[in-house]
Amino acid sequence: MSWLDEIPEAARLYLDQHRLDEVECVIADLPGIARGKAVPAAKWERQQFFHLPNSIFFQTITGDWGEAAGPEGFVEPDMILKPDLSTTTAAPWAADGTLQVIHDAFDQKGRPVGCSPRNVLKRVVDLYKAEGWTPVVAPEMEFYLVGRNVDPAKAIEPMMGRTGRPAAARQAYSMTAVDEYGPVIDDIYEYAEIQGFEIDGITQEGGAGQLEINLRHGDPVKLADEVFYFKRLIREAALKHDCFATFMAKPIEGEPGSAMHVHHSIIDAKGRNLFTGPQGGETDAFFNFIGGLQEHMPSVIAMIAPYVNSFRRYVRDHAAPINLEWGRDNRTTGIRVPISPPQARRVENRLAGMDCNPYLCIAASLACGYLGMKNEIWPDKRFRGDAYEAADEIPQGLYAALDLFDGAKELHEVLGPEFVRVYSIVKRAEYNEFLQVISPWERQHLLLNV
Structure with a gap:
């Protein structure tokens, strides 16, 4: 199944009118700021997940860091971020065709990252x-x-x-x-x-x-x-x-x-x-x-x-x-x-x-x-x-x-x-x-x- 079949109708309608240039892979940190990566459309089509360090959840609103890394120390291991295609939506203010997709955070053993805000809500x-x-x-x-x-x-x-x-x-x-x-x-x-x-x-x-x-x-x-x-x-x-x-x-x-x-x-x-x-x-x-x-x-x-x-x-x-x-x-x-x-x-x-x-x-x-x-x-x-x-x-x-x-x-x-x-x-x-x-x-x- 193409990923296009799994996205909401509004996103498909947007793509009918815009050539897809970029996909923004985003996740909310503790303050609710969108963190992530902008990925060229061709690369997006080939990848199933991407990585970000777990330290994005240790940042304060000013961009400083809390000492929250745990016993392993501040080594910033990568998380596995997987897209939730049901969240795919346009970025209509962008100059070129751009989609946004919210991702869920997992550790390298496939377990949900406990301090990811979206995972906290899903847990409840x-x-x-x-x-x-x-x-x-x-x-x-x-x-x-x-x-x-x-x-x-x-x-x-x-x-x-x-x-x-x-x-x-x-x-x-x-x-x-x-x-x-x-x-x-x-x-x-x-x-x-x-x-x-x-x-x-x-x-x-x-x-x-x-x-x-x-x-x-x-x-x-x-x-x-x-x-x-x-x-x-x-x-x-x-x-x-x-x-x-x-x-x-x-x-x-x-x-x-x-x-x-x-x-x-x-x-x-x-x-x-x-x-x-x-x-x-x-x-x-x-x-x-x-x-x-x-x-x-x-x-x-x-x-x-x-x-x-x-x-x-x-x-x-x-x-x-x-x-x-x-x-x-x-x-x-x-x-x-x-x-x-x-x-x-x-x-x-x-x-x-x-x-x-x-x-x-x-x-x-x-x-x-x-x-x-x-x-x-x-x-x-x-x-x-x-x-x-x-x-x-x-x-x-x-x-x-x-x-x-x-x-x-x-x-x-x-x-x-x-x-x-x-x-x-x-x-x-x-x-x-x-x-x-x-x-x-x-x-x-x-x-x-x-």
């Missing part, structure tokens, strides 16, 4: 499947379109709209605000269509130049792949129009942060929503899933809020949850049950920032719900009213979050001990890098006053 999904459950997720992606910023010392500013004014804040759901950057959105839609991705909707959020894209629900690995691809797609569309797209959790002082809300439901072996009973009522599994989120989410905050900047999003009364309360149709709670018919009953996790690695975020959220259902954890009483009046339940900063992460032994078995070991080392190395940077606040207030 497999635990569900062993119980006869099929998890379904739907991510929501928030991001900012901002002016080009090439000086890290300069504050990030909203992009200029077509009216010649900067994008306005506090215009949530405004169609006029969306029209301000219509050309960028048009290209996002066009690129998504060429790549075979379905957008469920685009809305203006509350920040200046802040947008939200909703994706259709589906398989967790497939949706994480799409978010991984979408981040690149959106960045490329923005660059075409002389602006930047940023997925920082809190890019602009005084503006709302950007989240990646994740909706979850679970399907049983007969195709029924496990959260809904025969008479349409809520099941024990529904409540246990929420209980698992409440019990275990603090221990995985380091995965869904992975940077120092991530914690600037958790501000009381500022469009991001600071708690683990659950409520019905209540956007002030960390865990929300949206309005839906019984067959579509779902649970929304509102805690993750858009700066997360989508594979690790979805894996973390599903891991918490899995332990809730396995251990029959019951949630607190439903919260009514403004949950910003409830107690803070989010770790105060990345270092505190990592301490909770390191101590969560039951979660380690779900996520994989090797991933947990490597992730903690790399994130602590990253935090130590941050401590070497002196901020403008420190220079302004401490230079002459202490």
Whole structure:
């Protein structure tokens, strides 16, 4: 069978109109950056796999290294990277015909590499499947379109709209605000269509130049792949129009942060929503899933809020949850049950920032719900009213979050001990890098006053 027979229809349609020049063999590292190799099309047709050193999973966001190599030392052995042809999609911004293909990482004995984010998510999904459950997720992606910023010392500013004014804040759901950057959105839609991705909707959020894209629900690995691809797609569309797209959790002082809300439901072996009973009522599994989120989410905050900047999003009364309360149709709670018919009953996790690695975020959220259902954890009483009046339940900063992460032994078995070991080392190395940077606040207030 030709590999062309195994790729999605959208990729085949692209090849009908473009001569294939290059294939980008990609894999997500811990931050979610695409690593890999660009391979000439003729070579791609002849090879079944390629190699990258395992050290790509030891890199921090700055490109430095965590000492996570293990007892063998930092010898950087090659991994075997095998293509998942179902992920094949176009790179429509490329000058020549180019495809992208996501790869899975294996060691030289054929075992999945435990610290590969896509493998971590697959591990969690497999635990569900062993119980006869099929998890379904739907991510929501928030991001900012901002002016080009090439000086890290300069504050990030909203992009200029077509009216010649900067994008306005506090215009949530405004169609006029969306029209301000219509050309960028048009290209996002066009690129998504060429790549075979379905957008469920685009809305203006509350920040200046802040947008939200909703994706259709589906398989967790497939949706994480799409978010991984979408981040690149959106960045490329923005660059075409002389602006930047940023997925920082809190890019602009005084503006709302950007989240990646994740909706979850679970399907049983007969195709029924496990959260809904025969008479349409809520099941024990529904409540246990929420209980698992409440019990275990603090221990995985380091995965869904992975940077120092991530914690600037958790501000009381500022469009991001600071708690683990659950409520019905209540956007002030960390865990929300949206309005839906019984067959579509779902649970929304509102805690993750858009700066997360989508594979690790979805894996973390599903891991918490899995332990809730396995251990029959019951949630607190439903919260009514403004949950910003409830107690803070989010770790105060990345270092505190990592301490909770390191101590969560039951979660380690779900996520994989090797991933947990490597992730903690790399994130602590990253935090130590941050401590070497002196901020403008420190220079302004401490230079002459202490």
